[in-house]
Amino acid sequence: MRWALPLVLAAAPALAVLPDEVLDDPVLEQRARDLSEGLRCLVCRNESIDESNAGLARDLRLLVRERLVAGDSDAEVLDYLVGRYGEYVLLEPTRGGANALLWGAPLALLLLGGAGSAVYISRRAPRAEDGLSETEEARLAALLDGGTVSGGTVGGGIVDGRAVGDGSRGDGPLGDDAVDAARRDHT
């Protein structure tokens, strides 16, 4: 087994960015690193050339630095690489053409879902027949037979507990009508 070792060591990949690749100019080096993070190592499964240990990734890193030293702008470096390797090399997909669908998807999905949620929530909003409406609350207060309480609820002294209470003691609808009428008068 031991004979295999040198072989394996020879084949062992290097560490991502190597000391000898680093540019002397820190600004250029930083640009190179930022660009590298957005470029795919083509022979790896899903790694950027900044992370990858593969030989091709090293070649690409050196290429990026070469172009930067030659005075290319970031966009020119990317164009150069896309021209050579296709858009597969870009980890950040372009926004043109069909990719507009990809970039538009988050907002479109959110709007769609948001519209659905809004409709759902608005349909769940309390309506008169669900729960206690103001009318019913007034009636409840009246039934509790506290003059001050019901007066407070409906507001003002026009509807006093006794008057409403009398109406509702007879039958329901009449009571509602009485309160409604009273409120109309009041407002």
Added chain:
Amino acid sequence: MFVELGHLALVLALACAVVQATLPLVGAHKGWAGWMAIARPAATMQFLLVAVSFAALTYAFVASDFSLRLVVLNSHTDKPLLYKVTGVWGNHEGSLLLWVLILALFGAAAAWFDGGLRETFRARALAVQAAVGVAFYLFILFTSNPFTRLEVPPFNGEDLNPLLQDPGLAFHPPFLYLGYVGLSMAFSFAVAALIEGRVDAAWGRWVRPWTLAAWLFLTVGIALGSWWAYYELGWGGFWFWDPVENASFMPWLFAAALLHSAIVVEKREALKAWTILLAILAFGFSLIGTFIVRSGVITSVHAFANDPERGRWILVILAVFMGGALALFAWRAGAMQTRAVFALMSRESALVANNLLLAVSSLVVFVGTVWPLVAEMAFGRKLSVGPPFFDAAFTPFVVALAVILPFGSLLPWKRGKLDRAAKALWPAALLAVAVAGLAWALNTGRSLAGPVGAGLGAWLVVAAAIDLWARTGRGEAAARLGRLTRLPRADWGKAIAHAGLGVTIFGVGALTAWEQEEIAALAIGESLTVGSVEARLDAVDRVEGPNYVATVATLYVTEGDDVVGVMRPEKRVYPVARMPTTEAGIDNGITRDLYAVIGDPQVGGGWAVRVYIKPFANWIWGGCILMALGGLVSLSDRRYRVAAGARRAPRAAVPAE
């Protein structure tokens, strides 16, 4: 011999699952109690049979039985015992066996823990669970049989992928599967409810603990995977938006949405149809994840078993179960009328917003993951969708979620007042702004991630404390402090999990924004400086491990005038598998990790050495642990135990697994 027994047990488990998937369903339909009653013993039996099968395979691995193809491909006699055992699931066939083991375990657990389920409902749910099992037993037996023998066994095996020979990754798959597969229970409950045509508060209460359990296992599984990537891959990344990571993240997001919407069903009997749909989708995305991992249609760093034939099988399983469940949903969902009412400003609305953000963000991850496939098939463009897209498209959802979370957790059910919640939350907002401002002032980079992460983190953690305090009601501080300890566990779980989210967001923001790195070729005795840290290379040694050879560097590290200590990053080579791995030297700290990696000898002499300062790295996983802990505390809430304890006696009679 034992191996054949395991094989036979697997076939018998299939037979058992077929019985469990059919008879109880018919029984529930016709109202035959005897047929329904078959479900529970069948679920137990099925689990025991798969357990035997799994034990047989484990035995073959431990005993290094090289007449088994799987053992030859994934084991070696020199491998430490721990990794012989974990090697069982470190491959496609064995991991599928673990998959069905957990599937059967959940089914059996639903049979054991009573929870006051209706007999018809339990029969149907267990039948659906078994139907999923049938599909996977057939898949294993016909395409991925772990018990395939070799005619001429070799003398030794080809060793397990060295990357998998690591404690972090050894236990990453079981937790992940407990999560993935655990969601099958929510799926079975949803389909059973659709068949029965009845969803009520009780259904919400039954489905929630299973979802909570699956979610917390998934949280632990994902965190383990991320932690492993951090210390093992050699440059301290923690999340790569790799398709396979996304495959586990999408169900996690759906499960998170589901466990929130199930609360609404339980407390308010609203969001019923949506919750059913979420339960179906959560498991559906687990299946999609399985497809992504095992079919090889999408390239990923997780090379598993890239076999189109298997991919087709999983696609068929996916189509049958998702298609069937969604068709059933379309047919029955209309019957689930919600009578509950609530105002725009209410807990219900906030949870709808939570669900909207979680579900849409999950779909965004899905779109990004499958886009390369779509673009190639539909537009003939071969392109990549990498971290830059996901960072840009996903982060806003997290930010929005974190901003509204505290309001939602403080708003009362039915009808609330935003200004009242806002009034309670002002200390949190004040602190969040202060922390974000401080972070901004200290910010050296150009990134917004640091201040935003710090602000949101403070906002969530303080708001969780305020939420808990608000639950104690009114009165004197001492009395409220006393009540704090008597709050329901669910309240504590909620606060802990929400605070955990804040801690994770802070960790991610801080690490993304403030990482520092230095790389140099060092000869022995030379040193490099990163930030205020100086690392001196004292020695490089060759060390022999049980089944690898390592190059170990000794770095003497000082920070200012303080001695940090010695760090020993390693580079290992596994001769049998012919693969190198890096073992980073990490000095863990609360405010920062020091992270050192040793590379190759350099042409000009010396060794390539890299040292990083990773601020607040551990907070990322600390937050995940808090989230999982919150889930666990919530799971122990009295309302689940009361329901489960109604018939404690029969459960005690069931033998422990």
